[in-house]
Amino acid sequence: MADTLQPAIPTRLQEQARNVLKLACDVDRPIVTAESCTGGLLAALLTDIEGCSHIFERGFVTYSEEAKCDLLGLEREQIDSCGAVSKEVAIAMTQGALRRSRARVALAVTGFAGPAGEENEVGLVHFGCAVQGEETIHVEKHFGSIGREGVRIAALKTALDLLESAMRA
Numbered sequence: 001m002a003d004t005l006q007p008a009i010p011t012r013l014q015e016q017a018r019n020v021l022k023l024a025c026d027v028d029r030p031i032v033t034a035e036s037c038t039g040g041l042l043a044a045l046l047t048d049i050e051g052c053s054h055i056f057e058r059g060f061v062t063y064s065e066e067a068k069c070d071l072l073g074l075e076r077e078q079i080d081s082c083g084a085v086s087k088e089v090a091i092a093m094t095q096g097a098l099r100r101s102r103a104r105v106a107l108a109v110t111g112f113a114g115p116a117g118e119e120n121e122v123g124l125v126h127f128g129c130a131v132q133g134e135e136t137i138h139v140e141k142h143f144g145s146i147g148r149e150g151v152r153i154a155a156l157k158t159a160l161d162l163l164e165s166a167m168r169a
Contacts, residue, residue: 007149009045009156016160017045021052023167024105029131030057031167032103034093036084036110037125039063039151042159057103062093072096085110087126091136095126102105104132105166107159111141113151125155129162131169137162 010099024031035044043059062068065079073096074089082088093108111125123143130136139162 006025007041007153010043010153013045013153013156013160014049016157016164018049020044020160020163020167021049021055023164025052025111027167029105030055030101030103031166032057032097032101032106033059034097034106034108035059036062036063036093037113038067038109038155038159041152042107042109042156046158057101060097060100068093068096070097072100085112085120085124085126087138087140089128090128091138092128094130098130098132105163106130106132107163107166109155109159111151111155113148113155114145122150125151125158127155127158127162129159129166131166134169137165 035042040061046056059122060071062071065084068074069076072093074092090108090110094106096110097106108128112121112122116122122145125141127139128136141158143151
């Protein structure tokens with residue numbers, strides 16, 4: 001196994017997470033996450049920071065297609081037609097996380113950390129981010145074949161950037 005089981009989170013991302021949580025506290029916007037390829041790393045990062053536990057409402061780890069349907073309320077037909085790693089599913093995950101929580105801001109991530117099947121692009125990650133009552137923002141990233149850990153860390157950076165923007169909106 002080339003990658004470690006738990007990637008080391010760079011200090012710069014830990015600091016960014018602190019800033020995001022401070023902003024969330026300042027504007028009173030509780031956060032919910034819906035994670036697939038990051039496997040709960042974002043939730044773990046946000047809950048590792050002391051003093052802001054009340055602002056992280058909950059996290060959904062929906063690694064399987066069934067979990068996306070069961071926990072977030074996605075329609076199986078949507079996953080079958082669009083694929084679990086798609087803009088449509090990232091947006092639906094975001095909306096489902098908001099509906100199934102008391103949070104005001106949701107961040108969803110789904111992608112191929114690697115290795116991927118023949119028709120799947122390693123490093124392709126889709127993000128959804130929304131403030132309750134506003135339009136969901138979608139971001140598509142192509143991180144490339146930088147290893148599972150590399151993709152997951154890069155995805156954390158993008159997720160934190162999106163959450164920071166949502167807190168400033």
